[in-house]
Amino acid sequence: MEREENKIDVIVVGGGPAGISCAITIARAGKEVVLIERGKFSGSKNVFGGAIYAKPTREIFPDFEKSAPIERKTVEHKYAILGEEDATVVSYKNKKEEDAVSYSVIRGKFDKWMAEEAKKEGVYLVEETVVRELIVEDGYVKGVRTELEDYFSDIVILADGVNSLLAKQIGLRGELSPEDVALSVKEVIKLSPELINERFHVNNDEGCIYQIFGGPMLGMLGLGFMYTNKDSVSIGLGVTLSELIEKEIRPYDLLENLKKHPEIAPLVKDGELAEYSAHLIPEGGFKKVPILFGAGVMVCGDAAMFVNNLHWEGTNLAMISGKIAGETAVVALGKGDFSEHALSRYQEELENSFIMKDLRTYKDLMSGIQSRTSEFLGYYPKKINSFFEMFTTTDSIPKRQKYWDFIKSFFTDRSLSEIFKDFWAVVKLLWSILVR
Amino acid sequence: MSNLEDKLYTVKYTPDSESHLRPVDECCRVCKSKVCTKICPAGVYEWDEDKKKLIVNYENCLECGACRIACESSSLGWEYPKGNKGVTFKQG
Numbered sequence: 001m002e003r004e005e006n007k008i009d010v011i012v013v014g015g016g017p018a019g020i021s022c023a024i025t026i027a028r029a030g031k032e033v034v035l036i037e038r039g040k041f042s043g044s045k046n047v048f049g050g051a052i053y054a055k056p057t058r059e060i061f062p063d064f065e066k067s068a069p070i071e072r073k074t075v076e077h078k079y080a081i082l083g084e085e086d087a088t089v090v091s092y093k094n095k096k097e098e099d100a101v102s103y104s105v106i107r108g109k110f111d112k113w114m115a116e117e118a119k120k121e122g123v124y125l126v127e128e129t130v131v132r133e134l135i136v137e138d139g140y141v142k143g144v145r146t147e148l149e150d151y152f153s154d155i156v157i158l159a160d161g162v163n164s165l166l167a168k169q170i171g172l173r174g175e176l177s178p179e180d181v182a183l184s185v186k187e188v189i190k191l192s193p194e195l196i197n198e199r200f201h202v203n204n205d206e207g208c209i210y211q212i213f214g215g216p217m218l219g220m221l222g223l224g225f226m227y228t229n230k231d232s233v234s235i236g237l238g239v240t241l242s243e244l245i246e247k248e249i250r251p252y253d254l255l256e257n258l259k260k261h262p263e264i265a266p267l268v269k270d271g272e273l274a275e276y277s278a279h280l281i282p283e284g285g286f287k288k289v290p291i292l293f294g295a296g297v298m299v300c301g302d303a304a305m306f307v308n309n310l311h312w313e314g315t316n317l318a319m320i321s322g323k324i325a326g327e328t329a330v331v332a333l334g335k336g337d338f339s340e341h342a343l344s345r346y347q348e349e350l351e352n353s354f355i356m357k358d359l360r361t362y363k364d365l366m367s368g369i370q371s372r373t374s375e376f377l378g379y380y381p382k383k384i385n386s387f388f389e390m391f392t393t394t395d396s397i398p399k400r401q402k403y404w405d406f407i408k409s410f411f412t413d414r415s416l417s418e419i420f421k422d423f424w425a426v427v428k429l430l431w432s433i434l435v436r
Numbered sequence: 437m438s439n440l441e442d443k444l445y446t447v448k449y450t451p452d453s454e455s456h457l458r459p460v461d462e463c464c465r466v467c468k469s470k471v472c473t474k475i476c477p478a479g480v481y482e483w484d485e486d487k488k489k490l491i492v493n494y495e496n497c498l499e500c501g502a503c504r505i506a507c508e509s510s511s512l513g514w515e516y517p518k519g520n521k522g523v524t525f526k527q528g
Contacts, residue, residue: 038519040524045522046525108525147518165516175505183477244475250479252443273443274527277525279498
């Protein structure tokens with residue numbers, strides 16, 4: 001009796017970008033969908049850099065720019081290669097009005113907004129509810145068990161984030177290892193809009209993204225980031241968990257050091273800490289993508305390890321994978337077939353999309369860099385800075401001699417075999433990205 | 437070095453009366469690295485040498501899950517806090 005009352009078409013676990021996009025796709029097709037969020041509201045357990053990407057977001061919310069809580073439109077991407085004290089910064093600026101690539105947002109506001117939109121379109125949102133396990137009968141996922149009650153459905157979609165204990169429970173995913181995730185810590189620092197405009201050389205509502213290499217993370221598989229919000233700056237970094245374990249480093253100590261770096265310190269000076277946060281980033285890439293579907297179940301977003309770490313894409317992969325899972329659920333409901341075979345459409349559509357194509361393109365990226373971390377993220381960033389140090393120093397030493405000294409240093413710093421290994425790693429990596 | 441307490445002071449928590457993090461004492465006693473005491477971004481874990489036991493300041497947990505994956509013996513009992521408990525990020 002109770003079971004019939006609690007039966008709906010689809011249950012989506014997790015009210016982040018993947019889950020919301022999935023649920024709204026299903027609701028728009030006229031099907032019943034319950035979205036279960038463990039936090040007090042959607043976004044309350046979520047952390048990212050962050051910016052959301054305009055085009056993928058429009059695929060789910062065509063007019064989001066009119067009403068969503070957006071902070072600033074990104075007009076500049078800066079790549080800062082930090083030495084111990086010095087820095088080389090490359091910047092790309094594009095102010096074309098019509099071409100918004102991304103917007104900085106605050107997840108606590110933006111995800112909440114997305115969830116409200118989903119509710120308007122018929123999604124039943126259940127907040128403050130943790131799904132403890134999946135109900136499996138006759139090889140089919142048939143529902144979810146929460147602390148209070150059981151809910152039943154034809155399909156359950158797991159958008160429960162990087163830790164996805166549920167995908168693990170039913171064997172779609174094995175245990176993550178410390179090489180597969182980056183631990184990220186972040187601070188949101190309050191600054192007046194005027195100060196932000198001044199320090200980042202932007203106008204009102206325009207923003208800037210910093211991608212930071214080196215500095216306190218020199219030689220480590222870690223990157224820093226900075227995003228401008230309306231009246232705050234988000235600054236943080238992510239380091240592969242295995243690296244933190246091996247070096248016994250506290251992630252927030254690295255962040256403190258990053259904030260003290262001469263390139264960064266003036267940007268956040270005198271700002272007041274509004275919020276500190278931490279989160280795991282799934283970084284395993286293509287090789288660590290779990291089994292994505294089973295009878296009555298699909299996995300999307302971070303739970304499926306859908307992150308493109310080179311391009312800092314995650315929310316877009318989450319949204320689009322959620323949408324594809326939602327479309328697949330609608331097709332399956334139409335046929336009344338929830339078998340593994342029926343839901344394999346999800347995998348096929350993912351393979352046809354940029355999601356699996358991009359993950360495949362970068363399948364060897366992490367292992368390639370991990371094999372030469374101290375070189376690619378330590379030695380060479382330092383060399384870039386020492387080149388500019390050489391180039392800008394005026395000291396009455398003839399320039400030709402300086403150039404040759406710099407070139408020679410590559411061969412005296414390290415052995416020839418090391419240089420060869422770097423070269424080979426780069427060739428292999430480029431081959432894997434560009435060819436196969 | 438950095439004042440973690442000041443950082444955690446900015447985070448909104450609704451603590452539960454019982455811990456959602458449950459280390460297995462026998463495993464901790466023989467654990468060499470005590471890695472959870474080092475990598476946790478909220479400093480949740482401290483080793484009590486006298487009692488040979490982990491102190492778990494679960495109220496400060498940011499729910500990232502790093503400790504679960506880092507745990508040397510994969511023995512740490514880790515689950516999400518109850519639906520209305522734990523951390524609430526306003527900025528995220």
